[in-house]
Amino acid sequence: MAVVVTAAFLASSAAAMAGHARAAAAEASATAQSPAPIGPERYFVDLVLRSTSPAADAADAALRAEVTLIFANGLRQGALPSADKEYLARVVAARTGVTEPVAERRVDDAFAQDQQAADAARKSFAHSMYWTFLALLVGAFSASFAATIGGKQRDRVIVI
Numbered sequence: 001m002a003v004v005v006t007a008a009f010l011a012s013s014a015a016a017m018a019g020h021a022r023a024a025a026a027e028a029s030a031t032a033q034s035p036a037p038i039g040p041e042r043y044f045v046d047l048v049l050r051s052t053s054p055a056a057d058a059a060d061a062a063l064r065a066e067v068t069l070i071f072a073n074g075l076r077q078g079a080l081p082s083a084d085k086e087y088l089a090r091v092v093a094a095r096t097g098v099t100e101p102v103a104e105r106r107v108d109d110a111f112a113q114d115q116q117a118a119d120a121a122r123k124s125f126a127h128s129m130y131w132t133f134l135a136l137l138v139g140a141f142s143a144s145f146a147a148t149i150g151g152k153q154r155d156r157v158i159v160i
Contacts, residue, residue: 001139002135002136002138002139002142003136003139005135006132006135006136006139009128009131009132009135010132013125013128045064045067045068045071045110063091063095067088067091070084070087070088071110071111071114074111075114075115075118080107080111085104085107085108086104088103088107089103089104089107090103092106092107
């Protein structure tokens with residue numbers, strides 16, 4: 001039973017990781033004609049690019065894909081490079097109409113929230129792996145205990 005549950009957990013986590021990798025690859029290759037796929041950091045990109053007047057232009061999908069790629073690279077490196085941060089602040093200021101210091105704070109806040117969400121996902125994955133290990137350990141103990149009992153039962157059988 002423990003092996004079946006563990007296999008289900010592992011298959012589920014592998015499918016989630018493969019789906020995330022596929023979504024990241026699709027977002028990186030998105031063009032202006034195709035809508036951006038829904039990915040885990042799409043909310044944070046929307047948070048950065050929100051404006052008071054919602055207007056969707058043709059370059060919106062390409063811009064969102066570019067910002068998503070910059071955020072993904074920043075998450076991979078652990079921090080946004082200063083050149084990327086300045087570029088994003090200029091883009092956000094131009095798109096939303098806020099001043100550059102406000103845009104830079106918006107970028108910093110959104111990236112910090114994105115980092116917290118990624119850390120929470122990593123921690124939950126690590127906790128699920130701890131429980132998977134515990135399930136495998138309990139399954140191994142149960143199998144060895146059942147083998148011991150079965151061996152004693154086998155030794156008591158009289159062969160005719």
